Amino acid sequence: MALGASQRVDDVLKRFGERPEYLLQMLIALQETENWLPPAALTALASALRLPRARVEGVVGFYSFLHAQPVGRYRLLFSDNIIDRMLGSEVLMARLCHNLWLAPGQVSEDGLASVDVTSCTGLGDQGPAMLVNGRAVAALNEDRIDIICELIRQKLALDAWPAELFEFENNIHQRDALLSCAAPPGDALQAAIAMGRDAWLNQVQASRLRGRGGAGFTTAVKWLACRDAPATEKIVVCNADEGEPGTFKDRVLLSAHADLVFEGMTLAAWAVGARRGFLYLRGEYLNLRPALEATLARRRADGWLGASIGGAVGFDFDIEIHLGAGAYVCGEETALLESLEGKRGTPRIRPPFPVTHGYLGLPTVVNNVETLAKCCLIALHGGAAFAATGTAQSAGTKLLSVSGDCARPGIYEFPFGVTVRQVLDACGAIDTLAVQVGGAAGITLAPYEFGRRVAFEDVPTAGAFMVFNDTRDMFDVAHNFVQFFAHESCGFCTPCRVGTSLLAGTLDKLAEGKGSPADLLEIEDLDRLLKQASHCGLGSAAPNPVIDGLQKFRPAYERHLMHADFSPAFDLDGALRRARQITGRDDAGAHLPQQPEASR
Amino acid sequence: MSQPTFLLDGQSVPFDDGQMILEAARAAGRYIPHLCWHPDFPPHGSCKLCVVKVAGRHVSACATPARAGAEVESDTPEINTERRTLLQMLFVEGNHFCPACEKSGDCQLQAMAYDLEMTTPRFRHFFPDRPVDASHPEVLLDFNRCIYCELCVRASREQDGKAVFALTGRGINKKLAVNAESGRLADTDFSADDKAAHICPVGVILKKRVGFAVPIGERTYDRAPLHEVALPKSEDSA
Numbered sequence: 001m002a003l004g005a006s007q008r009v010d011d012v013l014k015r016f017g018e019r020p021e022y023l024l025q026m027l028i029a030l031q032e033t034e035n036w037l038p039p040a041a042l043t044a045l046a047s048a049l050r051l052p053r054a055r056v057e058g059v060v061g062f063y064s065f066l067h068a069q070p071v072g073r074y075r076l077l078f079s080d081n082i083i084d085r086m087l088g089s090e091v092l093m094a095r096l097c098h099n100l101w102l103a104p105g106q107v108s109e110d111g112l113a114s115v116d117v118t119s120c121t122g123l124g125d126q127g128p129a130m131l132v133n134g135r136a137v138a139a140l141n142e143d144r145i146d147i148i149c150e151l152i153r154q155k156l157a158l159d160a161w162p163a164e165l166f167e168f169e170n171n172i173h174q175r176d177a178l179l180s181c182a183a184p185p186g187d188a189l190q191a192a193i194a195m196g197r198d199a200w201l202n203q204v205q206a207s208r209l210r211g212r213g214g215a216g217f218t219t220a221v222k223w224l225a226c227r228d229a230p231a232t233e234k235i236v237v238c239n240a241d242e243g244e245p246g247t248f249k250d251r252v253l254l255s256a257h258a259d260l261v262f263e264g265m266t267l268a269a270w271a272v273g274a275r276r277g278f279l280y281l282r283g284e285y286l287n288l289r290p291a292l293e294a295t296l297a298r299r300r301a302d303g304w305l306g307a308s309i310g311g312a313v314g315f316d317f318d319i320e321i322h323l324g325a326g327a328y329v330c331g332e333e334t335a336l337l338e339s340l341e342g343k344r345g346t347p348r349i350r351p352p353f354p355v356t357h358g359y360l361g362l363p364t365v366v367n368n369v370e371t372l373a374k375c376c377l378i379a380l381h382g383g384a385a386f387a388a389t390g391t392a393q394s395a396g397t398k399l400l401s402v403s404g405d406c407a408r409p410g411i412y413e414f415p416f417g418v419t420v421r422q423v424l425d426a427c428g429a430i431d432t433l434a435v436q437v438g439g440a441a442g443i444t445l446a447p448y449e450f451g452r453r454v455a456f457e458d459v460p461t462a463g464a465f466m467v468f469n470d471t472r473d474m475f476d477v478a479h480n481f482v483q484f485f486a487h488e489s490c491g492f493c494t495p496c497r498v499g500t501s502l503l504a505g506t507l508d509k510l511a512e513g514k515g516s517p518a519d520l521l522e523i524e525d526l527d528r529l530l531k532q533a534s535h536c537g538l539g540s541a542a543p544n545p546v547i548d549g550l551q552k553f554r555p556a557y558e559r560h561l562m563h564a565d566f567s568p569a570f571d572l573d574g575a576l577r578r579a580r581q582i583t584g585r586d587d588a589g590a591h592l593p594q595q596p597e598a599s600r
Numbered sequence: 601m602s603q604p605t606f607l608l609d610g611q612s613v614p615f616d617d618g619q620m621i622l623e624a625a626r627a628a629g630r631y632i633p634h635l636c637w638h639p640d641f642p643p644h645g646s647c648k649l650c651v652v653k654v655a656g657r658h659v660s661a662c663a664t665p666a667r668a669g670a671e672v673e674s675d676t677p678e679i680n681t682e683r684r685t686l687l688q689m690l691f692v693e694g695n696h697f698c699p700a701c702e703k704s705g706d707c708q709l710q711a712m713a714y715d716l717e718m719t720t721p722r723f724r725h726f727f728p729d730r731p732v733d734a735s736h737p738e739v740l741l742d743f744n745r746c747i748y749c750e751l752c753v754r755a756s757r758e759q760d761g762k763a764v765f766a767l768t769g770r771g772i773n774k775k776l777a778v779n780a781e782s783g784r785l786a787d788t789d790f791s792a793d794d795k796a797a798h799i800c801p802v803g804v805i806l807k808k809r810v811g812f813a814v815p816i817g818e819r820t821y822d823r824a825p826l827h828e829v830a831l832p833k834s835e836d837s838a
Contacts, residue, residue, distance in 0.1 A: 043781045052757075054766035054779035061768030061777070327770070344767070349645050349663045491748070491774035494648050498689035501772040502723055529685055532658040533648045569724050 023342030064326030072114035081120035089128035124403030171410025206383030213368035214462035229363035244439030246464035264372030390416035404467035441541030444548035496539030604668035636749035703803030705819025735786035
């Protein structure tokens with residue numbers, strides 16, 4: 001290893017106090033300077049941390065944004081969610097590849113750039129989007145692509161690129177209690193401190209607040225269990241790993257209302273008696289980090305973080321930001337904890353639950369960004385006022401991330417119980433064929449269901465609301481989602497590791513027009529196994545879009561069938577593609593006829 | 601006070617508090633299929649072959665605590681079909697050429713496929729590219745057969761105190777890595793005497809120069825089926 005590189009490894013080790021639980025953060029920091037993670041650097045890190053080298057290698061291998069092989073100096077990743085594709089991402093990616101003379105998945109010969117796709121980057125309201133060395137660029141069009149190519153050709157450092165390339169819009173179109181909250185920082189905390197820890201928790205209980213990350217677990221129950229767990233040290237984690245395709249409301253909360261989020265974390269710490277907090281920020285939201293750090297610094301200076309918060313002796317709490325590195329599964333709370341501990345993000349066996357055995361085995365509450373922000377409203381106005389809106393089982397409001405075929409994509413805050421049709425009207429959607437609520441893992445709604453309500457008791461959602469009009473093919477939508485799950489499976493359990501790939505392969509076959517009725521049966525069988533036997537929610541949700549699609553949009557699938565009972569996936573002529581490429585031949589003699597009739 | 605029991609396929613099985621369904625069943629001489637579970641280690645729960653149905657939910661028997669009065673379905677057509685599909689998945693994601701494999705007859709994956717009457721691979725083969733590592737003087741690593749049970753990972757870490765193995769990659773691209781910058785087993789402190797050298801349920805970790813010492817036809821699962829071999833000997837359970 002070069003002397004400079006070795007010095008930089010030492011710097012990173014020192015910066016994170018040589019603590020092995022900061023391994024992922026160290027790897028992210030190291031890659032920022034080295035551009036990739038050379039083998040010698042991993043060996044040096046491992047030995048300094050007294051970790052087996054293979055474990056370090058295993059962590060690098062798990063995260064999409066960490067590279068154990070050399071990559072281009074500019075790593076360009078196009079967001080590949082169906083919404084980005086509908087906005088023309090594929091054509092733009094082809095244009096960029098053409099401009100830079102390279103192929104997707106490869107590094108250009110001069111080592112300057114590499115181009116590939118990545119899972120949804122959380123910019124569906126202003127896509128297509130891409131990441132350049134981890135930093136997001138939204139609202140891509142031909143002009144922006146050409147500008148980016150030129151900047152790359154000039155080998156300009158990212159910091160010297162025009163700042164507006166890295167700016168996002170918040171696109172808030174409908175505000176309710178949360179988004180119109182104008183309370184100054186600290187007010188909610190002061191109110192809760194004045195109540196005392198127990199009375200504050202009683203207010204949370206009275207609010208009937210449920211988790212906004214999708215699962216809908218009652219927040220007060222989680223907090224109580226953590227508070228009562230026998231340990232002196234407790235942890236509060238804010239899950240900002242907003243990876244569900246089509247969701248971006250946490251991004252907007254973190255950029256427009258970061259104080260509410262941090263104050264919510266501090267309120268949680270007041271309730272459970274935690275001294276340490278983590279914001280686990282998905283790698284895709286790297287652009288937000290400087291502003292978030294500045295907000296944390298200001299809150300420390302104002303006495304809303306640190307020792308004796310709000311003058312309450314013994315109320316000590318601080319927050320640090322941890323970055324993710326491209327792994328959807330880390331949104332699952334136990335996988336997130338593994339990742340926070342610097343490990344591969346493999347979901348844990350439960351029980352024990354995080355409230356008793358979480359971060360480093362300590363009692364831990366993990367809450368969604370929106371859930372924590374909502375706690376400020378409860379502290380300010382009381383639990384009863386919070387519970388007065390919404391429905392019987394879903395108190396309060398919900399932020400929806402609306403994207404797709406509508407006039408005004410962006411953020412909409414509605415009380416729970418809003419119908420799908422009301423949301424469609426608000427965002428200006430016409431000729432709607434389907435709505436995907438809750439992201440790829442959610443539910444596909446057909447027009448006859450647009451009267452259903454967004455609420456835990458009807459259509460639950462973490463916030464994604466993707467609109468598809470009647471020019472869209474719902475098979476393409478499901479195909480995209482299944483490819484997403486296959487890419488994001490952690491690979492721990494057999495059904496998800498292999499099943500998502502098999503499912504994606506079968507849909508590929510249909511997409512090529514080679515499907516048969518037997519394939520539809522196979523799909524249903526795989527769906528059932530994934531649902532029943534998977535280790536975590538990723539595997540059991542992976543077949544959702546296909547199950548719904550087959551039930552509600554079956555003709556879209558049947559269009560892709562050959563009229564035969566069975567047709568093989570193996571493509572004899574396709575198998576010669578590589579040979580043709582090598583020999584530079586593409587004449588008729590280099591092709592095999594597929595159908596006997598055609599061979600005449 | 602009498603010991604609590606649950607029902608496994610309609611028959612009563614006693615258990616101790618905190619005991620998992622699979623362990624309790626085993627102690628009572630009842631077999632539930634498993635590949636990644638091993639009596640010397642805590643439950644891992646990755647292979648999912650031990651899937652059982654409890655109150656309508658499918659759970660891993662190795663990692664689900666037994667509860668008094670629970671009705672557990674295991675040896676039923678529904679569950680065995682599910683297990684067979686899981687086996688087929690394990691077969692197609694790797695490269696398993698049983699007739700040419702030194703572990704044939706001693707391989708739990710193969711034995712389970714016979715046990716559960718798996719007659720076809722059913723799915724399209726993935727044919728992954730997984731080069732073997734023959735660098736070590738005593739042991740050969742044939743990654744083509746890996747099923748990611750992590751028994752070698754756990755044995756090396758917890759019993760040998762070496763951590764020779766770990767997993768890297770993600771999803772279908774997951775793979776076994778060895779603890780050396782070169783990626784070669786020869787450059788680790790691995791030894792053929794390690795516990796990890798003898799724990800692989802399939803044919804990844806093979807001792808060199810003893811190939812086919814026991815002829816095909818006289819091997820472990822040639823003599824008795826897996827569901828008998830896998831149960832503790834009666835003197836152990838007494």
